Amino acid sequence: MSVLVLGGAGYIGSHAVYQLIDQGEEVVVIDNLQTGHQEAVHPNAQFYQGDIRDAAFLHNVFAQESIDAVIHFAANSLVGESMEKPLEYFDNNVYGTQVLLKAMVEHKIKHVVFSSTAATYGEPESVPITEMMRTEPTSTYGETKLTMEKLMKWTAQAHGISFVSLRYFNVAGARETAEIGEDHQPETHLIPIILQAALGQRNQVTIFGDDYDTPDGTCIRDYVHIEDLIEAHLLALNYLRTGGDSNIFNLGSNQGFSVKEMIETARTVTGKEIPAVIGERRAGDPSILIASSDKAMQVLGWNPRRTLIEQIMADAWNWHSKHSSGYRKVVEK
Numbered sequence: 001m002s003v004l005v006l007g008g009a010g011y012i013g014s015h016a017v018y019q020l021i022d023q024g025e026e027v028v029v030i031d032n033l034q035t036g037h038q039e040a041v042h043p044n045a046q047f048y049q050g051d052i053r054d055a056a057f058l059h060n061v062f063a064q065e066s067i068d069a070v071i072h073f074a075a076n077s078l079v080g081e082s083m084e085k086p087l088e089y090f091d092n093n094v095y096g097t098q099v100l101l102k103a104m105v106e107h108k109i110k111h112v113v114f115s116s117t118a119a120t121y122g123e124p125e126s127v128p129i130t131e132m133m134r135t136e137p138t139s140t141y142g143e144t145k146l147t148m149e150k151l152m153k154w155t156a157q158a159h160g161i162s163f164v165s166l167r168y169f170n171v172a173g174a175r176e177t178a179e180i181g182e183d184h185q186p187e188t189h190l191i192p193i194i195l196q197a198a199l200g201q202r203n204q205v206t207i208f209g210d211d212y213d214t215p216d217g218t219c220i221r222d223y224v225h226i227e228d229l230i231e232a233h234l235l236a237l238n239y240l241r242t243g244g245d246s247n248i249f250n251l252g253s254n255q256g257f258s259v260k261e262m263i264e265t266a267r268t269v270t271g272k273e274i275p276a277v278i279g280e281r282r283a284g285d286p287s288i289l290i291a292s293s294d295k296a297m298q299v300l301g302w303n304p305r306r307t308l309i310e311q312i313m314a315d316a317w318n319w320h321s322k323h324s325s326g327y328r329k330v331v332e333k
């Protein structure tokens with residue numbers, strides 16, 4: 001049987017495919033290559049280019065392949081962009097998931113691991129954030145992911161499907177062997193931006209606000225190494241295949257670093273100056289997001305091992321310095 005990875009050419013999906021293949025799984029990848037890069041797809045995966053909103057296309061893939069489980073990463077995921085294009089986000093993320101679930105029901109596929117986000121919580125009442133806390137997204141992106149979780153919950157209940165939703169905090173780093181890494185277009189994520197500045201591809205990093213209620217005034221985030229994060233997906237797959245009930249888990253490292261601390265860490269790791277200036281706050285940014293991942297540790301047996309921020313930064317730098325233009329030829333200044 002194969003695992004179907006939807007969005008397997010994106011940053012997180014491509015890392016999942018590599019680890020699944022390392023573990024001896026047969027992998028089928030679907031990606032529309034809108035935000036993914038074909039070079040990121042593992043050469044041993046069976047690749048289909050197409051869109052999950054295309055019901056006939058999905059039906060053909062399910063009919064051709066022997067699939068027992070799906071890992072669903074296929075979604076637009078930029079908070080800022082989602083505020084400008086809400087309909088596009090609901091269409092791709094929510095409607096796409098509806099089409100997927102319909103195909104799963106038709107083809108009797110019983111398990112799905114879902115890529116969710118800390119953005120489902122919005123501004124937290126307190127940190128660390130547990131899965132029991134209120135979900136009140138402050139962005140369209142977070143709202144679409146929460147809606148996708150709800151679609152899954154009700155469909156799963158009615159049709160005997162089991163799902164695990166994994167709410168990621170700030171995913172960072174790259175595969176240690178550096179075949180694949182983090183490259184978004186346009187780039188809005190902090191670590192790639194810092195490292196592009198270290199490579200001289202940007203003149204500086206703009207810190208989005210230094211007047212938050214945090215020790216140095218800049219936003220605090222919980223950065224989790226992508227390889228640890230993907231290990232949780234493999235554990236979730238095993239959990240579902242062995243009869244585990246539908247469930248939701250946070251994935252973070254239970255520690256927070258400010259934007260200033262991240263820039264300082266990058267200066268140490270890269271040995272580069274990395275000029276930084278203070279800019280305006282970015283709309284929709286909560287001041288502090290830190291996960292409690294205790295539930296994933298207890299129920300799934302998750303054991304994140306790459307929790308040193310210097311190591312996360314060093315692995316990101318390893319990929320960026322070897323692929324200085326990402327998956328493209330031209331990098332925007």
Ligand SMILES: O=c1ccn([C@@H]2O[C@H](COP(=O)(O)OP(=O)(O)O[C@H]3O[C@H](CO)[C@@H](O)[C@H](O)[C@H]3O)[C@@H](O)[C@H]2O)c(=O)[nH]1
Nearest residue numbers: 077117118119169170188189190193206207208219259285
């Ligand atoms: O040029 C930049 C880019 C980012 N930041 C700040 O750096 C922090 C991290 O930003 P970013 O890397 O864009 O991540 P988040 O906005 O925290 O969102 C990430 O983490 C969320 C979960 O917490 C996911 O849902 C999102 O998909 C993912 O982009 C935030 O405080 C930003 O304001 C800057 O100061 N300057």
